[in-house]
Amino acid sequence: xxxxxxxxxxxxxxxxxxxxxxxxxxxxxxxxxxxxxxxxxxxxxxxxxxxxxxxxxxxxxxxxxxxxxxxxxxxxxxxxxxxxxxxxxxxxxxxxxxxxxxxxxxxxxxxxxxxxxxxxxxxxxxxxxxxxxxxxxxxxxxxxxxxxxxxxxxxxxxxxxxxxxxxxxxxxxxxxxxxxxxxxxxxxxxxxxxxxxxxxxxxxxxxxxxxxxxxxxxxxxxxxxxxxxxxxxxxxxxxxxxxxxxxxxxxxxxxxxxxxxxxxxxxxxxxxxxxxxxxxxxxxxxxxxxxxxxxxxxxxxxxxxxxxxxxxxxxxxxxxxxxxxxxxxxxxxxxxxxxxxxxxxxxxxxxxxxxxxxxxxxxxxxxxxxxxxxxxxxxxxxxxxxxxxxxxxxxxxxxxxxxxxxxxxxxxxxxxxxxxxxxxxxxxxxxxxxxxxxxxxxxxxxxxxxxxxxxxxxxxxxxxxxxxxxxxxxxxxxxxxxxxxxxxx
Amino acid sequence: xxxxxxxxxxxxxxxxxxxxxxxxxxxxxxxxxxxxxxxxxxxxxxxxxxxxxxxxxxxxxxxxxxxxxxxxxxxxxxxxxxxxxxxxxxxxxxxxxxxxxxxxxxxxxxxxxxxxxxxxxxxxxxxxxxxxxxxxxxxxxxxxxxxxxxxxxxxxxxxxxxxxxxxxxxxxxxxxxxxxxxxxxxxxxxxxxxxx
Numbered sequence: 001x002x003x004x005x006x007x008x009x010x011x012x013x014x015x016x017x018x019x020x021x022x023x024x025x026x027x028x029x030x031x032x033x034x035x036x037x038x039x040x041x042x043x044x045x046x047x048x049x050x051x052x053x054x055x056x057x058x059x060x061x062x063x064x065x066x067x068x069x070x071x072x073x074x075x076x077x078x079x080x081x082x083x084x085x086x087x088x089x090x091x092x093x094x095x096x097x098x099x100x101x102x103x104x105x106x107x108x109x110x111x112x113x114x115x116x117x118x119x120x121x122x123x124x125x126x127x128x129x130x131x132x133x134x135x136x137x138x139x140x141x142x143x144x145x146x147x148x149x150x151x152x153x154x155x156x157x158x159x160x161x162x163x164x165x166x167x168x169x170x171x172x173x174x175x176x177x178x179x180x181x182x183x184x185x186x187x188x189x190x191x192x193x194x195x196x197x198x199x200x201x202x203x204x205x206x207x208x209x210x211x212x213x214x215x216x217x218x219x220x221x222x223x224x225x226x227x228x229x230x231x232x233x234x235x236x237x238x239x240x241x242x243x244x245x246x247x248x249x250x251x252x253x254x255x256x257x258x259x260x261x262x263x264x265x266x267x268x269x270x271x272x273x274x275x276x277x278x279x280x281x282x283x284x285x286x287x288x289x290x291x292x293x294x295x296x297x298x299x300x301x302x303x304x305x306x307x308x309x310x311x312x313x314x315x316x317x318x319x320x321x322x323x324x325x326x327x328x329x330x331x332x333x334x335x336x337x338x339x340x341x342x343x344x345x346x347x348x349x350x351x352x353x354x355x356x357x358x359x360x361x362x363x364x365x366x367x368x369x370x371x372x373x374x375x376x377x378x379x380x381x382x383x384x385x386x387x388x389x390x391x392x393x394x395x396x397x398x399x400x401x402x403x404x405x406x407x408x409x410x411x412x413x414x415x416x417x418x419x420x421x422x423x424x425x426x427x428x429x430x431x432x433x434x435x436x437x438x439x440x441x442x443x444x445x446x447x448x449x450x451x452x453x454x455x456x457x458x459x460x461x462x463x464x465x466x467x468x469x470x471x472x473x474x475x476x477x478x479x480x481x482x483x484x485x486x487x488x489x
Numbered sequence: 490x491x492x493x494x495x496x497x498x499x500x501x502x503x504x505x506x507x508x509x510x511x512x513x514x515x516x517x518x519x520x521x522x523x524x525x526x527x528x529x530x531x532x533x534x535x536x537x538x539x540x541x542x543x544x545x546x547x548x549x550x551x552x553x554x555x556x557x558x559x560x561x562x563x564x565x566x567x568x569x570x571x572x573x574x575x576x577x578x579x580x581x582x583x584x585x586x587x588x589x590x591x592x593x594x595x596x597x598x599x600x601x602x603x604x605x606x607x608x609x610x611x612x613x614x615x616x617x618x619x620x621x622x623x624x625x626x627x628x629x630x631x632x633x634x635x636x637x638x639x640x641x642x643x644x645x646x647x648x649x650x651x652x653x654x655x656x657x658x659x660x661x662x663x664x665x666x667x668x669x670x671x672x673x674x675x676x677x678x679x680x681x682x683x684x685x
Contacts, residue, residue: 017592021574021585023567026592033596050596051603054633055551061543064550067518068525245529248546252525259522321515328514329566331550332557336567387568430572 003039007353007398010035014344014394024390028340032347039350049343057342058335061248063168066334067327068251069159073115074323075258076229079265080313082124084225085110086132091219098200098207100136101146102193104129108150109189110226113233114258115154116161118425122151122433126440126447134446139206142199144441144450145458148433149192152422152466155388157185158237159251161334162421165389166414168338169345170400175240175247176484180411182237183479184419188469195465225268232257241487265313334389341393354398358405368406372413375399376420376470383424387432391421415480416473423466426459428452434459500646504563510639511560514553521549540621548629555636559643562593583655590651593644601637608634 010031017027029050037046057063089110090103104125111121125147133143155162158178167174200207214222236254239245245253348354361371382391403413425433434455441447441455473479525546528539539545561567574585608630617623 018570019573020588021569021571021582022589022592023569025567026589026596029596030592033599047599047603050600051607054555054600054604054637055630058551058554058633059547059629060550061547064521064525064546064553067550067553068522071518071522244533249525249529252522253529255522256526324515324518325511325560327518328511328553328557329561329564331518331553332514332555332561333566333568335554336558336561385572386570390568390570 003351004353004356006035006039007348007351007356010344010347010351011394018390023336024387024393025336025338025340028337028344028393032340032343032345035347036350039347049346053343053346054339057168057339062174062246063164065159065174065248065251066161066164067331068248068255069116069161069164070327070330071323072159072251072255072258073117073120074326075255075262075315076111076114077120077124078313078315078319078323079229079258079261080269081114081226081229081261082107082111083128083313084222085229086125086128088219088222088226090132091214091222094210095213096197096200097204097209098196099210100129100133100138101143101196101200101207104133104146105150105153105189105192105196108147108153109157109185110229110233112153112155112157112160112185113237114159114229114254116159116164118151118154118422118433119436121154122148122436123440125150126437127444130441130444131446133207136210137208139458140447140450141454141458142206143458144434144437144447144455145460145462146192146196148426148431148437148455148459149462149466151433151436152425153185153188155418155422156181156188156415158182158240159254160418161330162388162392162418163414165334165338165392166396166418169341169392169396170410170414172410172414173484175250176411176487177414178247179237179241179487180415180480180484181418182483184415184469184473187472187479188419188466191465191469191472192462195461199461228261228264228268229258232261241483243487259315262313262315265315269313337389337393341397344394345397348397354401355405357398357402361402361406368408371406372403372408372416373474375403376416376474379417379420380423380427383421384427385430386424388418388421388425392417409477409481411484412477412480416470419466419470419473423463423470426463426466428456431456431459496649503642503646507559507563507639507643510556510636514556514560517549517552517556521546521553524549541618541624544618544620544624548624551629552632555632558636559639562640562643562647580655580658583651583658586651587648587655590644590648594641594648597637597641597644601634601641604630604637605634 013031013035014027017030018024022030033046033049036049037043040046085107086103089106090100093099093102093106096102107129108121108125111124115121126144129147130140130143133146134140154160158181160178160181163177163181164174167177196207200209232254235257236245236250239253240247240250378395379391382395399417400410404410425431428434434452438447438450438452438455441450524539524542528542532538569589574582577585608627611630612625612627616626618626
C-alpha cells in the first residue's frame with residue numbers, strides 16, 4: 001500500500017512542476033527519476049532509466065512514421081491542396097444552406113487525410129475560407145467557429161499525430177488506431193454538415209444561401225484538382241488496411257507521393273487552371289454573376305482571394321528544407337515528451353498504482369460505463385487547459401491499464417479519448433483551435449476586430465454537435481472498431 | 490575581451506552547432522523517406538528489399554530526434570504549460586524559467602553522462618545488430634549522448650541569459666538614475682531573444 005502513495009505523490013509532483021512552467025517532458029522525467037530513487041533507494045536503478053529509456057523510446061522502426069507523416073502534410077500543403085479542396089467542395093455543395101461552411105468542413109476532411117495536425121488545419125483554412133465566407137455575408141463568428149471546429153477532423157482522420165502518440169504510449173498497433181479514425185472522422189464530418197444546414201436554414205442571416213450552381217463541367221474540373229491527392233490518400237489507407245504497407249511505409253509512400261504532387265503543382269496550375277487569376281476568379285464566383293464569361297475575367301467584380309495570391313502552390317528549395325526541418329523539430333518535440341512519459345511510466349508501474357485502481361473499481365462494483373464516461377469528462381476538462389500530447393503522456397500510463405483491466409476495447413476507447421481531447425480544443429479558456437483561428441484572423445482585414453469571445457460564441461453549435469458525435473461514438477462501438485477489426489495483420 | 494563578448498561568442502558557436510545538428514536531422518528525414526520508398530519498391534517490384542531497412546530506419550529516428558532536440562529548445566518550442574506563468578511578473582517568470590532550465594541541465598546532463606558511458610562501452614565491445622549486414626549499434630547510441638549534450642549546453646546558455654535578465658530586472662526599479670536606466674535597453678546580453 002505504501003508504494004501506492006508514491007504513485008499518487010508522483011502525479012502531484014508532475015502537475016506541480018508543470019504548473020511552475022517546467023517543460024512537460026522534463027517534469028515527467030524528473031518525477032520518474034526522483035521517484036524511482038526515493039522508492040528503491042538505489043541511485044543506480046534511477047540512473048538506469050536515463051541510460052536506456054531515451055534510446056529504447058526512439059529506436060523503433062514503427063515510430064519513424066511520425067516524421068514521415070509530418071512531411072507528407074507539409075508537402076500536401078505546398079501542393080495547394082487546401083485551396084483546391086475548398087474550391088472543389090464549394091462547387092459541389094455550395095448551393096446547400098450554409099454551403100461555404102460545409103465546403104470548409106469537407107475541405108478540412110480532405111486536408112485532414114493528408115496532415116495530422118488540427119492547428120495547421122485551422123491556420124490554413126482561416127486564410128482560405130474566412131475571406132470567402134465574409135464576402136458572402138456570413139456571420140464572422142459563425143465562420144470562425146466553423147473553421148475551428150472543422151480543424152478537429154485533422155486529429156481524427158488518418159494520418160493523425162495524436163493517434164501515433166497514443167499508439168506509442170499504450171504500446172498498441174499504430175496502424176489499427178489510424179484506420180480506426182476513419183469512422184469517427186466521417187461521422188463528425190456528417191454531423192457538422194447536418195448541423196450547418198440546420199443552423200443556416202434557421203438563421204439565414206448568419207449564412208446567406210448562394211444561388212450559384214456551377215455547370216457540371218466546371219465541377220468536374222475543380223475535382224480534377226484534388227484527384228491526385230485523393231488517390232494518394234485512398235492508396236495509403238487502403239495499403240495499410242490490406243497489409244500491403246506497414247504504417248511506416250504508408251507514411252513514406254504518402255510523403256513521396258505528396259512530394260511529387262507538390263513538385264507538379266505549378267504545372268497543374270497552368271494546365272488545368274490556365275493562370276492564377278483565372279483559377280482564383282473561377283474558384284470564387286460571385287453569387288449574382290453565375291455565367292462563366294464574367295467569372296473567368298480577371299476584372300471580375302470580386303478580386304481574387306488573398307489566400308490564393310499569397311500561397312502559390314509549388315515546392316521551392318526553401319520550402320523543401322523548411323518542411324524537413326519542421327519534421328525533425330516536431331519529432332524532437334514529441335519525443336522529448338514521450339521520453340519523459342516513458343521514464344515516468346516505468347516508475348508508475350513500480351508503484352502498482354494502475355493495478356490497484358482496477359481492483360478498487362472492481363471491488364466497489366462501479367459500472368464500467370460510468371468509469372469510462374468519467375475518464376472522458378476528465379479528458380474534455382483537461383483539454384480545456386492543456387495540449388493533447390502532454391495530457392495523454394501524463395494520463396495514459398495509468399488510464400490505459402485500467403481500461404484494459406476493465407475489459408473495454410482499447411481501440412474504441414482511444415477514439416473516444418481523442419474525440420474528447422478534440423472537444424477540449426474548442427472550449428475556453430485554452431481552446432487551441434480557437435486561439436489559432438483568432439491569431440491568424442486578426443492579421444487579416446476580415447477579422448481585424450474579432451475577439452476570442454466572438455469565436456467561442458460562433459463555435460457553440462459545433463460544441464454541442466461534437467458532444468452528440470461523442471455520444472454516438474460511445475453508443476455505437478462498431479463505428480470505431482469495425483474497420484480495424486477487419487484489418488490485415 | 491570582456492565577459493560579455495566571450496559569452497556572445499560562445500553562444501554563437503553553440504547556435505552554429507545546434508543549427509548544423511538540426512540540418513543533419515532534416516537531411517536524415519529525407520534519407521529515411523527515400524530509403525523506405527526504395528524498400529517498398531524493391532520488395533514489391535524487384536523482389537529485392539533494402540537489406541536491414543527496419544533496423545536502419547529505427548536508427549534514423551534516433552538521429553532525427555536527438556539531433557533536433559537542442560534546436561527545438563533554442564527555438565523555445567518544447568511544450569510547457571503557460572497558463573500560470575504568463576500571469577506572473579517578469580521577475581517571477583524569469584525565476585521560473587531558471588528553475589525549469591536548471592532541471593533541464595540536470596536531467597539532460599545526467600542522460601548525456603549515462604548514455605555516453607553506455608555508447609562508449611558498446612563501441613569498445615563492438616555491439617552490433619546481426620543480420621544480412623552487421624550494423625554497429627554505437628553510432629545511434631552515441632547520437633543520444635550527442636543530442637543530450639547539445640540540449641544541455643543549450644539549457645545552460647538559456648540559463649545564463651535568464652540570469653542576466655533577472656539581474657537587470659532586479660536593478661531596474663531601484664536604479665533611479667537616468668543614465669543607468671537608459672543604458673539598459675542597449676545591453677545586448679539582457680535580450681532574451683537569441684539571434685545569430
